[in-house]
Amino acid sequence: MITVDDFNFSGKRALVRVDFNVPLDKTTFAVTDNTRLKAAVPTIKKILNDGGSVVLMSHLGRPLKKLKEDGSVDVQKFTLKHTVAEISKLLNVEVLFTYNCIGTQAMDMAQNLKPGQVLLLENLRFHKGEEKGDVEFAKQLAALGNVYVNDAFGTAHRAHASTAVIAQFFPGAKMFGYVMANEIKNAEKVMLHAGKPFTAIMGGAKVSDKILIIEQLMSRCNHIIIGGGMAYTFFKAMGGQIGSSLCEEDKLDLAKEILKRAEQSGVKFHLPVDSVLADKFDNDAQVSYSDNMHIPDGWMGLDIGKKAVEEFSAIIKDSKTILWNGPMGVFEMEKFSAGTKAIAQAVADATAKGAFSLIGGGDSAAAVNKFGMSDKVSYVSTGGGALLEYFEGKELPGIKMVMES
DSSP: OOBGGGOOOTTOEEEEEOOOOOOBOTTTOOBSOOHHHHHHHHHHHHHHHHTOEEEEEOOOSOGGGSOOTTSOOOHHHHOGGGGHHHHHHHHTSOEEEESOSSSHHHHHHHHTOOTTOEEEEOOGGGSHHHHHTOHHHHHHHHTTOSEEEEOOGGGTTSOOTTTTGGGGGOTTOEEEOHHHHHHHHHHHHHHHSOOSSEEEEEOSSOHHHHHHHHHHHHTTOSEEEEOSTTHHHHHHHTTOEETTOOOOGGGHHHHHHHHHHHHHHTOEEEOOSEEEEESSSSTTSOEEEEETTEEOTTOEEEEEOHHHHHHHHHHHHTOSEEEEESOSSOTTSGGGOHHHHHHHHHHHHHHHTTOEEEEOSHHHHHHHHHTTOGGGSSEEOSOHHHHHHHHTTOOOHHHHHHHOO
């Protein structure tokens, strides 16, 4: 694996694919979580410290899927200009900005960069060619630099122009940044070199979203813990009464098959024995408690209960390797956040005792950030979907194309 550590950027103009797809305040458009911006800083500084210049490219949201009523792109909502102030502060360097990612202005500004300067291009997804993986669009982007660095693990599973197609234009001058290298290294540590006991914590809404990774983990894990909305599909499949809890009715047979295969594989498959219930999906809902085989009509499970927390925490604290992907409940609502917070604390406690813990991006990363525990776990992934696909055994285009000579 070739990384920025293997290259001297003196006099080079590095075209760096970063993941600046960050949340913005709906009114002021200020960056509300700069985690992904901070993650890119070491790679950018390595290039600048070598005496190189940097052209940054990223996407922000899905502007072509969320057009304004008149059919035009909502530039104000999706412009990367909103990130310039924050990334300038983090780098302690003035970041220049161009209002298009291709064309005359972008080319002129890129070619006039001096060593130590940074240019951020406008949102790649303002162009259809990005998501379509258009070769001509990739070629125009490639002209903006003479070295290509992919540091956007969060989009590595997409065969987009800037993440995969572009690599062909940089034979002998393409590599990974620190984010990408660390993501691969930590993912491999979990999947290939896990210390035992190895516990995987799977949460989220749907069994169908996690079936492939659960299948991969059955041959590797000692324990698989299930939480979140998908747990109720399992209880329904087992003949339980789940009230109005979330359930994938068309996946009941699949849930039964997973339970059967878990038993055959020898992995210990743990479902939450109880739940915090609500009479509606609202933080102001009435709250009750129940075991998960007997949830009354009109009530829905929105968090794991106290008994489940105790059982899961004991397993986690005795683990040597922990993979966590998906919350235990609707942690965004204060009334239903206790279960996810308790699991985050258990993972932090296990890490303090020497366990290796990988937080699998997405909502899990948001949860450890919300509860102030991101620095108490071993690694927080920046890529939810990409990490899932990596663990599912799929080939990621953004990795494959850079690895090829």
